[in-house]
Amino acid sequence: MTAVAFVPPNVLPPPLQRFAGLLKRKWFRELVLAPPTISRRRFSNKTEDYGVFQPSLVQSIGQLSIYVRDIARSRAWYEALAGLTHSRTCEEEPHPFKPGWRIRCCYMSAPEHEECLVLVEERDPDGKLTIPSGMSFFHMAFELRGNRLEDVMAFADQAKRAGFSRNYGPVRHNGEPPLGDGETGGNVACYFYDPDYNNVEFCCAMDTIENYRGRYGATKGSARA
């Protein structure tokens, strides 16, 4: 394990993490949005203005590979918090697109998603381990078994009892109190930093396109406006 203590620049400092819960208060959101309100630049989050009316060519996310500093440490974290299971860890192999670099891959599975996450140690031609920058993705999200609001609440409680600290949530990404934070999607979610400060969301009950159809039929957002 490397002794380098690197915190990516997008990581929310612990004091701010404690205040993030204020986003569930409408008065606080209004305060934050006062400048664009006063200057008349403010607009609503657009969830209600766009309709999704046809399937894409994609069915689902298949796999995600992320850089980690220590496979054993990250594997333990994803097993203990997310309940992922270890599928296999491979011998070093050539990096797929960096000549002379090497990678070692640890494949992790979820009950409904085999080998969904790959933990990757990357080494340069001198054997030096890559320190993940934190600036390729904002977060990844796992859906919890059960897929209900109560499952996220129970998961957050379970994680707390086990000693894991959330950086945000539980919140619901809409404007409905008491959990709504004014965001979009309707999913109930809580967020944790993994050992390399990758931001990991655990969520349930996201809005579906059927919800839209139930509310608006086949009328597109532009027509409703």
Next chain:
Amino acid sequence: MTAHVAPQQIAAAKLQHHVIYVDDLAQSKDFYMKLFDLQFSALNHPDSSAAMRLSHQEMHFFSFGFYHHDICLVKHHKLKMDNGSMLHFSLVARDAAAFDGIRRRANEMGVPTREGRMIASAKTASGQRAFCVQDPNRHWVEIIEETQR
């Protein structure tokens, strides 16, 4: 951390959505919509969202056609994105025709591609096809043919 939870824990069922940093939202939005027919489902902006205003970010949401969002593109207005924390992510094409359609579009768009799985040690089901494209921000996106149906 030495945390430990009981075996009957509430656990993740599947990877559900992914939120990637991009440098140019318009360019990336055009890429993902043209190549995959991703459906634009929401926009959170510093002038519409308190969380986005506080974090100096702007997020565009895209759906595969069932959930509200499956892929989101985020622009950080204060920090520069890079390719230093993710090797790749993969998308499962809906069926063989969709897989062929994505490949054809990638060729027409002149997108950098490579054949096969991104990581040599990744499992490939018998007869399963895969290729990879590089998006405008040099993120590698792997496209896999669905063979379960």
